[in-house]
Amino acid sequence: MADPSTYRPAPGAIPTSPGVYKFRDAHGRVIYVGKAKSLRPRLSSYFQDIAGLHPRTATMVTTAASVEWTVVATEVEALQLEYSWIKEFDPRFNVKYRDDKSYPELAVTLGEEFPRVQVMRGAHKKGVRYFGPYGHAWAIRETVDLMLRVFPVRTCSNGVFKRARQVGRPCLLGYIGKCAAPCVGKVSQEEHAALAEEFCDFMAGRTGGYLRRLEQQMQEAAVAMEYERAARLRDDIAALTRAMEKNAVVLGDGTDADLFALAEDELEAAVQIFHVRGGRVRGQRGWVTDKVEDVDTAALVEHALQQLYGGGTESVPREVLVPELPRPLEPVQEWLTGLRGAQADLRVPQRGDKKDLMATVQRNAQQALALHKTKRASDLTTRSRALQEITDALELDSVPLRIECFDISHLQGDDVVASMVVFEDGLARKSEYRRFQIRGFAGQDDVRSMHEVISRRFRRYLQEREQTGEWAVPEQDDDTTDTAASGPVDPETGRPRRFAYPPQLLVVDGGQPQVAAAKRALDELGIDDVALCGLAKRLEEVWLPGEDDPVVLPRSSEGLYLLQRVRDEAHRFAITYQRSKRAKRFTAGELDSVAGLGETRRKALLKHFGSLKKLRAATVDELCEVPGIGRRTAETVAAALASRTPAAPAVNTATGEIIEDDAPQETP
Secondary structure, three states: OOOHHHHOHHHHHHOOOOOEEEEEOOOOEEEEEEEEEEEEHHHHOOOOOHHHHOOHHHHHHHHEEEEEEHHHEOOOHHHHHHHHHHHHHHHOOOOOOOOOOOOOEEOOOOOOOOEEEEOOOOOOOOOOOOEEEOOHHHHHHHHHHHHOOOOEEEEEOHHHHHHHHHHHOOHHHOOOOOOHHHHOOOOHHHHHHHHHHHHHHHOOOHHHHHHHHHHHHHHHHHHOOHHHHHHHHHHHHHHHHHHHHOEEEOOOOOOOOEEEEEEEOOEEEEEEEEEOOOEEEEEEEEEEOOOOOOOOOOOOOOOOHHHOOOOOOOOOOOEEEEOOOOOOOOOHHHHHHHHHOOOOOEEEOOOOOHHHHHHHHHHHHHHHHHHHHHHHHHHHHHHHHHHHHHHHHOOOOOOEEEEEEEEEEOOOOOEEEEEEEEOOOOOOOOOHHHEEEEEOOOOOOOHHHHHHHHHHHHHHHHHHHHHHOOOOOOOOOOOOOOOOOOOOEEEEEOEEEOOOOOOOOEEEEEEEEHHHHHHHHHHOOOOOEEEEEEEEEOOOOOEOOOOOOOOOOOOOOOHHHHHHHHHHHHHHHHHHHHHHHHHHHHHEEEEEHOOOOOOOHHHHHHHHHOOOOHHHHHHHHHHHOOOOHHHHHHHHHHHHHOOOOOOOOOEEEOOEEEEEEOOOOOOO
């Protein structure tokens, strides 16, 4: 535990300007990011008597080993920089909202040549317009099915689309009128793009004008006695009306607004957001966070606004309704207005429909928090108890805040790989996961594989310590750059080095043999400050090095539950990597093993000739015509293809159809 007085800046050295500050731990990791209207009084507040600080703030300042700051011109810039640093460094003591589930959204890939409508989850991508999120994927599909009658935008995958272009026949949706079939040229690229734009406009709430236009066209068709066209337009209007009715009107004035509501206790907070467009609830989402810093409702609202709008993928509506206004209000208001490009009103609803709807959002937040409390894997108190149980059972010197687990995976001795997963504070740290290929030998030997992967991981750790200057290097020249100040953080990127941090607890998947192999690897490298154990699957026994009998944790133990989650995650990560390697080996083409031929030039060759059969028949001079292919490379490719006999024709097992080798090849 560090003494804050050891790194306290001199009072006169701290500026009074607006700025953003970072606390770092002894390893150089950023553990907290904050902003201030005036840096001097804010930073000075962290260095008062520890007994007077909030318990979470006291934990943060005693974990930190240094503090630094960056001065900015305005509070708005401070708000933007704070969000950027929180996203980049993921500090453990900052409020970070976690989605309580993955919400499906309706996405339109406007960035593609022929835009596609589909259901998407996860992070937003550039060039894709999103609507939602929705509570269920089937709700999106029902809406899309109704709207495709009027806006027949393509919904097929890229593989189906390419195949249809090759054979010159559209898929079933093209035949039944629910796709404009741009794959076979029934509509041009520009016409299909216009369809996609109309689809987006309708989903965005601009429905009245379009429906009135359809009704006018229906009347004109009826007057002209074009009754079939009039009936089709009537059915289109009915389909769009049913799609609109799936979202009830909640705000009669047709307002575009986002409503935020919070439910919190001493340890955690849940936020719920309703997206209202055109007076209708178009989507809902929720987040949960551990209150690892001392924050009130106003600060939680500010963090939620940063989380939703800071990434630039979510548009800011005309009104943003919150339970309590951030303090100070002006920078946040100015920031939202800048993102929207027009005035954005941030306020607390006082009466009427908006206040009633806010009460509904509040009830959702309370239910989300109550549900989250039942999930022990995400509960802060439960995680702390689990870590303490592990500490007591294994007689560790300190709580294992960083746990690393290793697992070996193979298929009968082929494609042998290993995984390393990292849990910090009882939660998975996926950015720290690593995977290894076993190189030291061939065949099946889990014990030898475990020894190799542990040796490689900690050899890299020792190399990082040497490079960062934690150890003196006798061969270092006088003019070599001194990197001691950077520690395990890369001074160029500001990010942690790949293997710079040691775990407090090393877990291996297996029993006594695997633990002994890992212990031998650590001893050979002279590492004696990392605790080690193994978790055997058969009886869930915990094995310690040099012990004849295992440690048996109660089945109801939170500590055992955490070790099982760590072990199972390592197994999942390892087997996923092993399967991907096996699949890649099985699907490797003839060009993959040509020396000096990379992925870019392989794609260029296949695109130029169209098929492997035509490529195999090409001369060296014809190969040289491909951009990027020189004569030496062309000779190598020709020799490699000539030395191999053509494979037997492939058969589509579903249809019995022989797949010709001269069919156009999809580039890898």
